[in-house]
Amino acid sequence: MIANRDTAAVAFASGCRYARAMTRTWLCLAGALCLAALHSALPTPSQAAKPKKEPPAQSPSNAGTSNTESLGTVGAWSAYALRDKTGRICYLVGQPQKVDSAAVARKAPVAMVTHRPSENVANVVSFVEGYPLKEGSEVALEIGDQKFELFTKDDSAWASTAELDRTIVSWLVKGRSAVVKGIPQKGKPTADTYSLAGFTKALALIDKACGVKRAEAAPQENPAQKKPQSKKKARPAKP
Numbered sequence: 001m002i003a004n005r006d007t008a009a010v011a012f013a014s015g016c017r018y019a020r021a022m023t024r025t026w027l028c029l030a031g032a033l034c035l036a037a038l039h040s041a042l043p044t045p046s047q048a049a050k051p052k053k054e055p056p057a058q059s060p061s062n063a064g065t066s067n068t069e070s071l072g073t074v075g076a077w078s079a080y081a082l083r084d085k086t087g088r089i090c091y092l093v094g095q096p097q098k099v100d101s102a103a104v105a106r107k108a109p110v111a112m113v114t115h116r117p118s119e120n121v122a123n124v125v126s127f128v129e130g131y132p133l134k135e136g137s138e139v140a141l142e143i144g145d146q147k148f149e150l151f152t153k154d155d156s157a158w159a160s161t162a163e164l165d166r167t168i169v170s171w172l173v174k175g176r177s178a179v180v181k182g183i184p185q186k187g188k189p190t191a192d193t194y195s196l197a198g199f200t201k202a203l204a205l206i207d208k209a210c211g212v213k214r215a216e217a218a219p220q221e222n223p224a225q226k227k228p229q230s231k232k233k234a235r236p237a238k239p
Contacts, residue, residue: 068082071205072202072205073202074199077201077202079202080206086116087116092112092205093111094110095110095111100191100192100193101131101192102190106129107128108130109128110128111127111128113203113206117212123166124165127141128156129156131155131190132155132185133182138150138152139182142179142180143171143177143196172196172199177194178193178194
């Protein structure tokens with residue numbers, strides 16, 4: 001039991017580190033996304049993942065956008081790069097092809113993958129659900145027969161470890177669609193379906209812009225779905 005608690009504590013701490021990193025990213029991207037082609041449908045990053053106790057983010061009109069570069073759009077996925085005081089940031093943003101949110105009031109949901117090479121951070125996967133998620137709940141991500149659980153904060157969800165980020169990205173590259181299921185504080189669960197057509201090419205754009213090398217290989221094994229190896233029974237020695 002103690003070992004399990006320690007493992008959970010490490011995972012939680014790691015998840016919080018990713019949440020802080022992504023919060024900083026979204027605050028820096030506030031002006032960039034407002035000027036993007038998806039402007040009319042996307043929430044601003046400051047609205048998407050701003051901690052309640054942090055000071056308000058700068059408004060889009062005051063945010064530095066002159067360094068923001070559009071790398072291209074492929075399908076429903078758009079790639080961008082910018083530079084803040086910590087260094088270069090590259091990220092892609094995707095919108096769902098289908099949204100099933102019943103009567104839940106929400107802003108436009110989005111998916112993101114972010115690189116921050118100056119901080120040795122890459123492949124950070126995140127989803128903005130656009131509504132307050134139930135406290136303590138997890139967001140379920142399904143890519144084909146692979147299922148992943150993401151930790152949540154406010155209206156957003158992240159992978160808890162860098163290993164899980166890499167695994168999810170490897171499956172997003174190979175997959176055809178991804179389904180994201182969230183549980184709101186009020187109302188019925190939601191399900192958003194993202195088409196992955198164009199994801200790989202958009203990912204290649206941010207990889208190149210931020211110098212992230214990616215080996216072409218089969219999708220990594222999902223840590224949550226690893227099957228325990230059965231122990232082989234030893235054969236009795238011959239008399």
